[in-house]
Amino acid sequence: MEILRFDTRAEFQRQLRAVMARAQASLDLFDPDFALFPLGDPDVDAVLRSFLAGGGQLRLAMHGSAHIERHAPRFLRLLRTHGHRIECRVTHRGIRQLTDSFCIADGLHIVRRFHSDHLRGEAVFDAPQETEVPRERFAAIWEESQPGLHPTVTGL
Incomplete structure (x- = not known):
């Protein structure tokens, strides 16, 4: 098990890329708005496409x-080209107070910020026991969310 702590945007994004690069079967991400996640960057796009x-x-x-x-x-x-492998959900008002942020790869690796308004967090690699509670949290958030962010404006 490897734990790396961070408190800057650059380090958060570096660790996020490291976790994404290790993913083989599943990536589960939660963030209030994904503003600090480099989802639009060319290198992240390439990793996600692969x-x-x-x-x-x-x-x-x-x-x-x-x-x-x-x-x-x-x-x-x-999302348009790989929509069969991507699902996005939006939470309902009842759980909008949740403010943590995390990305879990294959139930083995995680990068998390303890509060989405701050950059302090940690990345943990090769540690399924460290991802257990966040995986349960993600499952609960997922259950309490509705489909959203569709590939086209009409949702088709």
Whole structure:
């Protein structure tokens, strides 16, 4: 098990890329708006395309999709071309007070910020026991969310 702590945007994004690069089967992400996630960056797009082409499943849960819709056109194209492997959900008002942020790869690796308004967090690699509670949290958030961020404006 390897734990790396961080407190800057650059380090968060570096660790996020490291976790995404290790994913083979599943990526589960939760963030209120994904504003600090580089989903529109070319290198992240390439990693996600490779992951999805290899059969991976990507799930995003969020409070609102406006940031992605406005600032991540590459991710929206990815959603159009690989929509059968990507599912996005938006939370309902009852759980919009949740403020943590995390990305879990294959139930083995995680990068998390303890509060979405701050950059302090940690990345943990090769530690399924460290992802157990966040996986349960993601499952509960997923259950309490509705489909959102569709590949086209009409949702088709």
